[in-house]
Amino acid sequence: MNLHGLTLNEARHINLSLHYLERVIQALSRKGTHHVPYRNSMMTFILRDSLGGNCLTAMLATLSMLHVNLDESISTCKFAQRVCLITMNANVNYLPSPEKEIDYLRSEIKRLKKQINETNNANKQLTEQEKDECMFAIKQYLLGEDDFVMINDMRKVKYCIEFMRDKLSLMTKELESQNLRSTLDIKRKKCMDEMESKYKQIIEQKDEEICILLNKT
Template sequence: MWSDSKVAMLALFINNYKAWRLLVAEQSGDLTIVEDARGNIQVRGLSTPVGGTEEEALHIFFQGDTNRHVAEHALNKGSTRSHVVFTIYVESRSRVESSEKVIFSKLHLVDLAGSERVKKTGSDGVMLKEATFINKSLTFLEQVVVALGNKHRDHIPYRQSKLTHMLKDSLGGNCKTVMVANIWPEAKMLEETASTLRFATRMMKVSNEASVNIHLDPQLLIRKYERQIKDLKQELAMHDTLAGRSRVQYEEYSPDEQKELEAKVQMYLEGEVQEIEVTSLRMVYESFTCFRKLYQDLRTELLNRPIQAAPAAGGDAEAAEGAGAAATGAEPHEGEVGEDVEGKGIAVGVAPSNSRPPQEASSPGLPGDEDEEGTGAEPRSQVKTGDLEKAPDKQVVFAEWKARDGQVFEDAFEKNKQELREKRSEMKDALVVANSKKREIDEAKERLARKQADKGMDPERDEDHWSVSYRGKGS
């Protein structure tokens, strides 16, 4: 039973492509028609008074009707010079079902200004301008109706005028639309009557599937969920008490409880305990939090450890070098240069064989070179200081080798390639022959099956019969 209802109303008129307030005596400014997130059309800046009673609702309706803009021309003494839209919003709540469910309804009462022939009405000045805008807006409305009647149209031109934009969710949306066409049954108005009936016929082709707009009040829904959570917690506490699990913790842990659980996790990681008794899902969450905290602490410690150990490592290396140098000076090798010989001074000694420095290019004019050459001594090794020769290209060297020493291998390789091509060609020919033989065998089997079917014999039985006969003849 839907009894708790709230009714709100708005009224506007569209004149010269502009939307104006109808429930106020003083008209100022142009209203903007927008579309909200749910696709509902709203008029920005337009108030929606609430009608608490039937009397208040009728008062709002008659107030809007009084403020309508009308004028007189040759055909009508009270011609409306604008399109009027009177909208009623109804918000209903159920007393039987859940109170958070709300049904939103909207009723558009639209009075379209009539299409006018300027030659017949004799309008001029302001009325001529108004008649032009009225006819254009009705043309745009007819274009929208034609597009809605064509199921293959992807785009509907709702935004061509204020009227079609305002009636967007009442023409092709979640709605039921009823159109009342007014005609003048006289011979002189035959053209206007035919035009109106054609428009009504096009309107009949528009079909929509309407459904109830049910929304859930978020505030009431939150209160409902809070009550359900409270009831479930009480039921769970009663169940734990009956099952002997009175120490189960479902709420968030206090700092002392977190420290106690962290100590248990630390003991588990160090191997002091083999398992941790899990009593609730909250304990699982808190345990994972402890694991993450311990991991982050260990990671921070490992990142800071090399920075603190770096100076000590450097000092140890210097100490090791000093100790190595001291050890080297304390134990000189026998026979080396600089050895002290019983206080008689420093002996020349014999230099080790691996201590000879690399020889550089001999400079001309050094003393002693001519003597060594004159005595027949072996010449010193010369080191070439000029630019080294560039290594030859691998491809060039390989081509030269194939032309000389590798000619035999190249010929054998080419011969093997030719034989491989021939074998492939032969294999292809053999496959073609095998496929043709296979097709011949399949065709022979089909002909045999047809002949056996014509004779009324079972193919399997016939094959067994011929196989037995063949074995009998062979034996």
């Protein structure tokens, strides 16, 4: 078939688009391909989501049973086979309803306002009653009581942490002091034992000298 003018130009563009579509299909059907040439033509760019995106795509292939079109029919079948090799992972797009979105935003605003209030109240000093509540909670925690009081106020949490840290630091210092005293007592006892042994040796030596002198006399 001889084509001329506008028909020839259209046929050339159609064949070129099909060529670029073939390259996209080949890239998608091969594993490990990092680049898919969607932008080579307008058709492949438009079909981008249908070919490799979140879609379920069906391909319809038209074949001719005439002997003169056998080569084209075989080529179409091979093309359809390559399309079947493409793996699609279609997922349902979740579109939240406006009511649910509004409820979510309201809850988020409420949470942020609560966080702001807690931050603003973090610098306020605790009252004596609140400190007593913290001490009661610490006592319950240390005793392992089942009815342990949960603390939701960050100021109280900070006070409890600082109180426990100070107590732990004081206990550590006392333990170190006891260990130091114990070490000094051990050294002192060792020194006294050495001095006692030395004096015993001196006394024994003097006793021997006295005995020798008495025997001579």
